[in-house]
Amino acid sequence: MSEALFAVVGHPNKGKSSIVATLTEDDSIAISGQSGTTTRCRYFPMSVDSQVLYTLVDTPGFQRARKALRWLNEHNNSLIERRATVAGFLDTYRDTGEYPDECELLQPILNGAGIIYVVDGSVPFGNEYEAEMDILRWTGQPSLALINSQGDGAYEQQWRDVLGQYFQVVRSFNAMSAEFDKRIDLLSTFALLDDRWRHSLELAVDRLKGERQARNQRAATIITTMLIEMVTHVEEQDIGAKIESKTLEPILELQYKNFQRRREEKGRRNIEKIFDYRQLVREESAHTLELADLFSMRDWYLWGLNKAQLTLVAAGASAAAGAVLDAVTLGASLGAAALASSILGGGAAWFYSDKLASVRIKQVLPLGGRTIAFGPSRHRNFPYVILGRALRHLKVLKQRTHAQRQVLSLTESEEAQDLQLEEHWYQSLEQEEKSALDKLMTKLSTGKDILNAQQGIVKLLEPLIAAMDESPKQ
Numbered sequence: 001m002s003e004a005l006f007a008v009v010g011h012p013n014k015g016k017s018s019i020v021a022t023l024t025e026d027d028s029i030a031i032s033g034q035s036g037t038t039t040r041c042r043y044f045p046m047s048v049d050s051q052v053l054y055t056l057v058d059t060p061g062f063q064r065a066r067k068a069l070r071w072l073n074e075h076n077n078s079l080i081e082r083r084a085t086v087a088g089f090l091d092t093y094r095d096t097g098e099y100p101d102e103c104e105l106l107q108p109i110l111n112g113a114g115i116i117y118v119v120d121g122s123v124p125f126g127n128e129y130e131a132e133m134d135i136l137r138w139t140g141q142p143s144l145a146l147i148n149s150q151g152d153g154a155y156e157q158q159w160r161d162v163l164g165q166y167f168q169v170v171r172s173f174n175a176m177s178a179e180f181d182k183r184i185d186l187l188s189t190f191a192l193l194d195d196r197w198r199h200s201l202e203l204a205v206d207r208l209k210g211e212r213q214a215r216n217q218r219a220a221t222i223i224t225t226m227l228i229e230m231v232t233h234v235e236e237q238d239i240g241a242k243i244e245s246k247t248l249e250p251i252l253e254l255q256y257k258n259f260q261r262r263r264e265e266k267g268r269r270n271i272e273k274i275f276d277y278r279q280l281v282r283e284e285s286a287h288t289l290e291l292a293d294l295f296s297m298r299d300w301y302l303w304g305l306n307k308a309q310l311t312l313v314a315a316g317a318s319a320a321a322g323a324v325l326d327a328v329t330l331g332a333s334l335g336a337a338a339l340a341s342s343i344l345g346g347g348a349a350w351f352y353s354d355k356l357a358s359v360r361i362k363q364v365l366p367l368g369g370r371t372i373a374f375g376p377s378r379h380r381n382f383p384y385v386i387l388g389r390a391l392r393h394l395k396v397l398k399q400r401t402h403a404q405r406q407v408l409s410l411t412e413s414e415e416a417q418d419l420q421l422e423e424h425w426y427q428s429l430e431q432e433e434k435s436a437l438d439k440l441m442t443k444l445s446t447g448k449d450i451l452n453a454q455q456g457i458v459k460l461l462e463p464l465i466a467a468m469d470e471s472p473k474q
Contacts, residue, residue: 003052003054003055003200004054004055004114005054005055005057005112005113006055006057006113006190007056007057007059007105007113007114008020008059009059009061009105009115009116009117009118009132009136010062010119010132011061011062011119011120011128011129011132012061012062012063014061014118014120014150015118015120015148015150015175015403016058016059016118017029017038017058018031018148018175018176018403019116019146019175020044020058021401022175022176022401023046023056023183023186024044024046024056024402025276026276026402027276027279027280027402027403028278028279029042029402029403038058038059038060038061039100040060040104041059041060041104041107041108043055043056043057044057046204048207048208048210048211053201053203053204053207053208054187054190054201054204057113059104059108060100060101061105062101062102062105062132062135063099063100063101064099064101064102065131065132065135066131067099068099068131069135071089072085072086072135072138075089082140083138085138086110086135086138089102089106090103090106090107090110106139109136109139109141110139114141114143114144114190114193115141115142115144116144116145116146117132117136117143117144117145117146117167118145118148119145119146119147119148119159120147120148120149120150121149121159121172122149122151122152122154123151123155124155124158125159125162129162133166133167134166136166142193143166143168143193144167144169144170144171144193145163145166145167145169145170146170146171146172146186147159147160147170147171147172147173148173148174149172149174150176153172156172168193169189169193171186171189173186175403176404177399177401178401180212180469181470187201187204187205188201188202188205216462216465216466217458217462218274219271219274219275219394219461220458220461220462221458222267222270223267223391223394224454224458225267225454226263226264226266226386226390227383227387227390227444228444228450229263230260230263230382231376231377231382231383231386231444231445232444232447232450233259233263234374234375235252235253235255235259235373236252236373236374237371237372237373238370238371239370239371239372248372249372249374252373252374253357253374255374256357256374256375257294257295260294261294264386268390268393271390271394271397272397275398277397277400294389295356300385302388303385303388303389303392304381304384304385304387304388305381305426313438356377356379356382357375357376357377360372376447377445378445378446380441380442382445383444383445384441387425388424388425391465392425394465394468396408398468399468425464428464428467429460429464436456437457437460440452440453440456440457440460441453
């Protein structure tokens, strides 16, 4: 089996390094808006379980293509000798410094690498590109062209008409937004370029799909473990018989909230590591991916359940009461509250309150001491809020590729607009799944049968997380 090797080549500053970073899932690759960032070839293997599946070569951009092509034409007598003429060009100028970029990028191709030629579909075709494509064709290597639009892609069709004359396959591929299934489709296309690489790349596709499934399963487990630890957490402190508990309550509440913030942050970092985001920066001081702090009750209905959905949970009859309450929306909160009150009596207030947890004083016998405790939270929306925020973070992460370098942060207005445009995570569940989740969340909120709840939530989350890998339907 021949290991697949591809040289990513093209004009300077057209997204070659971005392509490499995305397809190798390596966010350490230097990417810059300035041309000339890549000056030497760098080899980036894509590995799963220490087995190299394919290797991409990030190359410098062409600098003097037309002059180099002129030299090739002057020193060539026939089509049969074209590849040898390119080799002669490298022998002549490799150590002279006259064509450093052309010599550097052509070497891996003459060593057997397939060609991935990258252009920007947001800029028009120019004659300078023709010389580059001619030189690449002279090497005789299997080739593919990618239109990596860094803007509006206004000239994609023009590029398709030109590239189709030079390359076996032409594809549009945005390195900044390509979902997982699009990356897999591209690898499958690479396998068609040369039979020597077919087995290697088909194996790569299978292994990457398997690894993605395993990552999704691990993400479901990490999120569920975080959820349980946050919902069941208690802050306790021993107090003497004479200490006034009121003085300790705000201290315990602060410690409780700090634990929750740290635990959520730990969960997010663990998720990012699973998907190989090692260099990612989040703007924590701006409450990344949050409209406000975790404990802003104002935004709980955005992340968790709205009042109508909470009413169903309160009634314990999501499936039976669903048709009745479909008309009860967040805007009709009085109707939801009234219905909840008729079902639960005074207990409905707890569902819509801003009270996260309560303080308890426990007598410790036989010594006569006391313990003050804050938590666990019995607010029925709290587990949904934690889960909604975790799924939102994961979805944003999955929509990001390893070529992106901006800080992972959304402003309040952007986040609100984004969430309003897309389906709420809870609404994406089937009614049977909602009912199952509601029962499991009830167990968490009441502290009953936690192990069973953990297993059930993981099972429900796995398909929800896997669906995030699919490209939006047009």
